[in-house]
Amino acid sequence: MSTLIIGLSLSFLLFLLSAGLTLIFGMLGVINFAHGALYMLGAYVSYQIVQITGSFWLGLLFAPLIVAALGALIEIVALKRVYSRDHIFQLLLTFGLILVIDDATKLIWGFDYKQVPTPEMLTAPVALFGSQIPSYRLFVIAFGALVSLGLFLLLDRSKWGMIIRAASSDADMARTLGIDVNQVRTGVFALGSFLAALGGAITAPLVPIELGMGFSVIIDCFVVVIIGGLGNIRGAIFASLLLGMTRAVGFTYATEWVELLTFALLIGTLMFRPEGLFSYKGRSA
Amino acid sequence: MTLLALESCDVFYDKAQALHKVSLGVEANEVVSLIGRNGAGKSTILKTLIGLNRAASGRRLWKGDDVTALRADQLGRLGIAYVPEDRRIFPNLSVEENLRIATLMGRQGGWNLARVYDLFPVLRERSAQPGDTLSGGEQQMLAISRGLLTNPEVLLLDEPTEGLAPLIVDQLVEAMRLINAEGMALLLVEQNLRVPMKLAHRQYVIDHGAIRWSGTTADLQVNRAEIEKLISV
Ligand SMILES: Nc1ncnc2c1ncn2[C@@H]1O[C@H](COP(=O)(O)OP(=O)(O)O)[C@@H](O)[C@H]1O
Numbered sequence: 229m230s231t232l233i234i235g236l237s238l239s240f241l242l243f244l245l246s247a248g249l250t251l252i253f254g255m256l257g258v259i260n261f262a263h264g265a266l267y268m269l270g271a272y273v274s275y276q277i278v279q280i281t282g283s284f285w286l287g288l289l290f291a292p293l294i295v296a297a298l299g300a301l302i303e304i305v306a307l308k309r310v311y312s313r314d315h316i317f318q319l320l321l322t323f324g325l326i327l328v329i330d331d332a333t334k335l336i337w338g339f340d341y342k343q344v345p346t347p348e349m350l351t352a353p354v355a356l357f358g359s360q361i362p363s364y365r366l367f368v369i370a371f372g373a374l375v376s377l378g379l380f381l382l383l384d385r386s387k388w389g390m391i392i393r394a395a396s397s398d399a400d401m402a403r404t405l406g407i408d409v410n411q412v413r414t415g416v417f418a419l420g421s422f423l424a425a426l427g428g429a430i431t432a433p434l435v436p437i438e439l440g441m442g443f444s445v446i447i448d449c450f451v452v453v454i455i456g457g458l459g460n461i462r463g464a465i466f467a468s469l470l471l472g473m474t475r476a477v478g479f480t481y482a483t484e485w486v487e488l489l490t491f492a493l494l495i496g497t498l499m500f501r502p503e504g505l506f507s508y509k510g511r512s513a
Numbered sequence: 514m515t516l517l518a519l520e521s522c523d524v525f526y527d528k529a530q531a532l533h534k535v536s537l538g539v540e541a542n543e544v545v546s547l548i549g550r551n552g553a554g555k556s557t558i559l560k561t562l563i564g565l566n567r568a569a570s571g572r573r574l575w576k577g578d579d580v581t582a583l584r585a586d587q588l589g590r591l592g593i594a595y596v597p598e599d600r601r602i603f604p605n606l607s608v609e610e611n612l613r614i615a616t617l618m619g620r621q622g623g624w625n626l627a628r629v630y631d632l633f634p635v636l637r638e639r640s641a642q643p644g645d646t647l648s649g650g651e652q653q654m655l656a657i658s659r660g661l662l663t664n665p666e667v668l669l670l671d672e673p674t675e676g677l678a679p680l681i682v683d684q685l686v687e688a689m690r691l692i693n694a695e696g697m698a699l700l701l702v703e704q705n706l707r708v709p710m711k712l713a714h715r716q717y718v719i720d721h722g723a724i725r726w727s728g729t730t731a732d733l734q735v736n737r738a739e740i741e742k743l744i745s746v
């Protein structure tokens with residue numbers, strides 16, 4: 229039972245991060261290596277807000293907003309200049325961003341681990357089907373599910389989602405319909421940054437906040453994004469569930485097989501279905 | 514009044530020159546056709562008009578104002594709509610979303626969702642389907658309707674009847690006639706004279722990236738043999 233809970237909470241965290249990554253790729257054509265750094269920044273900023281205000285909830289709300297604003301700035305100042313260049317420039321740029329964000333983090337917060345305490349009301353364990361489940365884990369699942377639902381509603385039902393989908397699939401055609409695609413790109417990068425930071429802020433009470441935390445998670449996100457199909461957000465949710473559950477089950481029953489299984493899945497996908505396990509013709513975003 | 518014009522435009526793809534000193538214009542309410550064989554430069558002209566290609570030299574004019582520097586989205590909002598050669602329906606939007614997205618720029622005018630559905634009833638039947646599940650003719654109707662819903666003053670149509678069955682072509686010709694009768698100017702690109710002779714008031718003949726002939730449809734009738742030679746493959 230607790231394996232299921234851990235798997236689900238991991239899956240939703242993975243989805244928050246990979247959704248941003250895959251949206252950014254779909255719209256901007258850029259693989260954002262700095263996504264993990266934005267996730268880390270979300271955790272640090274929420275830590276800072278908790279330090280100042282004492283409220284986990286204010287951190288959860290404002291850290292993503294602050295990082296989203298930073299994301300918009302990054303897109304406008306830096307990324308905008310490299311869209312028309314070779315992919316290697318985009319790769320180098322987002323890689324350079326990791327170094328900049330890491331160094332800035334060191335300067336501001338130093339090298340020590342930081343911690344965000346679990347919010348008071350979510351500390352008690354809950355009895356569920358005969359096991360004791362940490363209630364914060366349940367909160368992560370419920371919150372992740374809610375945000376995911378909100379994201380799908382935004383993309384599928386709202387005017388903004390329609391614009392993002394259109395501009396992702398044919399930017400020039402969208403332009404002729406009066407859509408300022410440059411603004412849409414900035415908005416999508418900010419949205420992706422928001423989701424990454426939200427992932428960071430919600431993970432903050434579960435793990436030590438440290439410089440390397442973005443790196444390990446970004447690898448898993450790349451796996452999710454590739455298995456789900458690059459730019460395919462529906463694929464990303466299935467792939468997140470697949471990977472999250474695999475990890476949770478693996479860690480419980482066969483720790484040494486987890487990495488092997490994950491990468492076998494990744495390599496298998498790349499070899500036999502490079503468009504992703506969950507893509508069907510012509511669908512994106 | 515000349516709505517939209519190019520003035521002595523040169524356009525390049527990398528080093529290759531696709532247009533040579535092209536000048537042309539569309540008057541309010543008129544149907545102008547642009548004819549020429551495959552590779553002549555017709556699509557390049559339309560893309561230059563709507564701002565998807567940049568002219569290395571020359572100007573783009575809107576009602577006499579210089580709009581050379583405007584982007585495609587700005588030109589769209591001025592009142593220029595584009596129905597591209599390959600239709601470019603958004604495959605991940607439903608038919609109705611493909612239409613609604615054109616209304617977002619908020620230009621007022623006689624065209625709305627209901628009227629477009631009346632013009633092409635099959636689109637109403639298919640409104641919930643993904644855009645890429647339509648047949649070629651239906652996609653063309655959708656592309657034209659999407660352009661109409663921006664309520665433009667001029668509609669640029671790139672080979673709208675290419676590859677379609679005669680019955681569908683007739684339906685599209687009637688639709689274009691009606692659209693123009695309500696006051697919208699059309700710039701119609703075609704490879705042959707079949708449709709232009711039915712609809713156009715004036716015609717430009719293009720070959721190897723330059724305008725070779727221009728005149729009224731009546732003039733063209735007189736010089737038809739010579740012009741057929743310019744556009745035959
Ligand atoms: N995107 C492009 N890149 C390079 N060359 C192009 C491109 N589009 C068109 N061309 C070239 O420009 C010339 C004019 O093409 P186009 O305007 O598409 O002609 P038409 O529409 O009359 O068939 C052709 O020689 C074509 O090969």
Ligand SMILES: [Mg+2]
Nearest residue numbers: 555556557598
């Ligand atoms: Mg063409």
